[in-house]
Amino acid sequence: MAFEFEKPIQELEEKIGELEKYAAKNKLDLTKEISFLEKKVTDKKNEIYNNLTPWQRVEIARYINRPTTLEYIDAMFDDFIEFFGDRVYSDDAAIVGGIATYKGTPVTIIGHQRGRDTKGNIKRNFGMAHPDGYRKALRLMKQADKFNRPVICFIDTKGAYPGRAAEERGQSESIARNLVEMAGLKVPVISVVIGEGGSGGALALGVCNRLLMLENATYSVISPEGAASILFKDASLKEIAAESLKITAGDLRELGIADEVIAEPQGGAHNDKDAVYEALDGVLWKHLGELSQMDRDALMEDRYQKYMDIGVYEEQS
Numbered sequence: 551m552a553f554e555f556e557k558p559i560q561e562l563e564e565k566i567g568e569l570e571k572y573a574a575k576n577k578l579d580l581t582k583e584i585s586f587l588e589k590k591v592t593d594k595k596n597e598i599y600n601n602l603t604p605w606q607r608v609e610i611a612r613y614i615n616r617p618t619t620l621e622y623i624d625a626m627f628d629d630f631i632e633f634f635g636d637r638v639y640s641d642d643a644a645i646v647g648g649i650a651t652y653k654g655t656p657v658t659i660i661g662h663q664r665g666r667d668t669k670g671n672i673k674r675n676f677g678m679a680h681p682d683g684y685r686k687a688l689r690l691m692k693q694a695d696k697f698n699r700p701v702i703c704f705i706d707t708k709g710a711y712p713g714r715a716a717e718e719r720g721q722s723e724s725i726a727r728n729l730v731e732m733a734g735l736k737v738p739v740i741s742v743v744i745g746e747g748g749s750g751g752a753l754a755l756g757v758c759n760r761l762l763m764l765e766n767a768t769y770s771v772i773s774p775e776g777a778a779s780i781l782f783k784d785a786s787l788k789e790i791a792a793e794s795l796k797i798t799a800g801d802l803r804e805l806g807i808a809d810e811v812i813a814e815p816q817g818g819a820h821n822d823k824d825a826v827y828e829a830l831d832g833v834l835w836k837h838l839g840e841l842s843q844m845d846r847d848a849l850m851e852d853r854y855q856k857y858m859d860i861g862v863y864e865e866q867s
Contacts, residue, residue, distance in 0.1 A: 552613055552615070552820075553606070553609050553610070553613075555598060555602075555606055555609075556598065556817070558594055558598070559591060559594050559595055559598065562587055562590055562591045562594060563591060565587055566584055566587045566588060566591070569583060569584050569587070570584065595816060595817070599816050599817055602766075603789065603792070603793070604768075604774075604789075604792040604793050604795070604797060604798050604801075605774060605788060605789040605792040605793070607766045607767075607768060607798050607799075608746070608768050608774060608792055608797070610766040610817075610818040611745045611746045611766055611767050611768045612708075612745065612746050613818060613820055614666065614667075615666075615820040616706075616744070616745050616818065616819050616820050617744065617819055617820070617823045617826060617827075618663055618664060618666075618706065618744075618745075619646055619659075619661030619662060619663045619704040619706060619744070620646060620661075620663055621823065622661075622704060622742075622744065622827065622830070623646075623650065623659055623661075625823070625824075625827040626652070626827055626830070626831055626834075627650035627651065627652050627657070627659065628650060628651045628652075629650055629651050630648055630649070630650040630659070631648045631649050631650070632646060632647070632648040633647055633648045633649070633686070633689075633690060634686075635682075635686060636681075636682045636683075636685035636686040636689060637685075637689060638682070638685055639681075639682045639685075639719060640680075640682045641682065641686065642675075642679050642680050642682040642683030642686060643663065643673050643674050643675070644662060644663060644664075644674050644675045644676075644677050644678055644679040644680070644683050644707070644711070645660065645661070645662060645663065645679045645683030645684070645686055645687050646660070646661055646663045647659060647660035647661070647686060647687060647690045648690070649699065652700075652702070652834075652835075652838070653835060655700070655838070655842075656697075656699050657694075657699055657700045657701070657702055658690050658691070658693065658694035658699045658700070658701045658702070659701075659702050659703075659704070660687045660690055660691070660701065660702075660703050660704070660755060661703060661704030661705070661706065661744075661755070662677045662679065662704065662705060662706045662707040662751075662752075662755070663677060663706075664676055664677030664706060664707075664745075665677075675711055676708065677706055677707045677708065678707055678708055678709060678710060678711040678712075678751060679707065679710055679711060679751060679754075680710075680711050680715070680716045680719065680721070681716060681719045681720050681721050681723070681724035682719070684710070684724040684725055684727075684728050684754050685724055687703075687728060687754070687755060688724075688727060688728050688731055691728075691731060691732060691735060692731065694735070694737055695735050695736060695737055698737060698846075699737060700737055700738040700739070700740070700838060700841070700842070701735065701737060701738070701739045701740070702740050702741075702742070702834070702838075703739070703740070703741040703742065703755040703756070703758065704741075704742050704744050704755075705741055705742065705743045705744065705745075705747045705752045705755050705756055705769070706743070706744050706745035706746065706747070707745075707746065707747070707748055707751045707752055708746055708748045708749075708751070708773065709748040709749035709750065709751040709752070709773070710725060710749065710750055710751030710754070711751075722750075724754075725750045725751070725753070725754045728754040728755070728757075729753065729754065729757055732757035732758070733757050733850075733853060733854065733857075734850060735849075735850070735853075736846035736847065736849055736850050737846070737849065738759055738838060738841035738842060738844075738849060739757070739758040739759050739760075739849075739853065740758055740759065740760045740762065740834065740837055740838060740841070741755055741756045741757075741758040741760070741761050741762070742762045742763070742764075742830065742834070743756075743761070743762070743763040743764065743767040743768075743769050743799075743808075744764055744767060744819075745764075745767055746767070746768055747767065747768060747769035747770065748770060748772070748773055749770075749771055749772060749773075752769065756769075757853070757857070758853065758856075759837075759841050759849060759852050759853050759856065760809045760810070760837045760841065761802075761807065761808050761809050762808065762809060762810050762811075762812060762830070762833060762834070762837070763799035763802060763803070763808045763810075763811050763812070764799065764811075764812050764814055764819060764826070764830075765799055765800075765811055765812060765813050765814040766799070766814050766818055766819065767799055768797040768798060768799075769797060769799075769802055769807070769808070770795050770797035771795075772795070773788075774788040774789070774791040774792035774795060774797070775788045775791075777791040777794070777795055778790065778791040781794075799811040805860075806859060806860060807860055809837070810833055810837070812826070812829050812830050812833055813829055814826060814829075
């Protein structure tokens with residue numbers, strides 16, 4: 551158990567463990583009592599996981615043990631070759647990218663990469679990219695366009711790094727350029743939100759033909775804490791802000807922003823990574839197959855129309 555809202559489940563499981571030890575020690579048959587508690591665990595899991603609040607989904611999206619971009623690459627793609635550097639300043643480890651094959655099809659893969667521990671997060675800057683990272687991503691996108699390779703992006707970041715060094719090297723310009731250039735790519739572009747998709751740092755890899763989201767992923771212009779600080783002058787009201795922002799996969803599918811939601815194992819992707827890889831694989835292959843039937847100009851027009859349709863509504867009397 552990793553989260554506060556899972557404590558009732560944990561308490562029941564601990565009781566089961568205690569009963570099993572007591573039964574073994576005293577050579578008692580407590581099968582009925584244990585079965586009763588196991589059913590309560592199942593019922594409690596269904597009650598909690600089928601009614602997760604937006605903030606609870608944010609917590610799951612941020613969980614350090616969720617599978618990362620490199621784990622998806624290792625599980626789903628073959629012959630991955632990672633490329634480094636933006637050819638301007640440096641290599642940013644918060645963005646990984648390269649070429650691979652996907653079921654025999656050459657593809658370009660780009661994604662945010664966070665660490666698994668303190669050392670890894672320092673190396674990866676907690677998945678928050680500098681301008682160098684977005685320029686590296688853009689270099690790989692242009693290369694993919696030149697050689698007619700589909701682009702698959704994995705989004706998993708709190709946002710672009712907001713530090714002074716990043717601003718001095720043109721953070722906002724690098725993100726804006728990615729938005730412009732991605733809009734004009736004439737190859738299939740599929741973006742998958744696998745964790746937290748925050749602000750322009752996420753959108754810089756998110757101008758796509760198809761946006762897929764894991765069930766407990768989030769995608770938002772600002773974090774719930776940031777929104778609460780601005781709207782309510784109190785970051786502790788983050789749960790209210792999360793509800794208002796409509797940042798969950800279900801909300802975004804309903805709004806027409808996400809094209810498909812990939813189911814996760816009960817409790818989150820970290821509980822059964824192989825099941826998540828398998829589920830995403832089927833959805834990704836389906837959408838890539840559909841997009842591969844379009845010619846280059848049609849792909850660009852499809853992407854343009856996707857974003858023109860966002861926010862369109864009809865008034866009813």
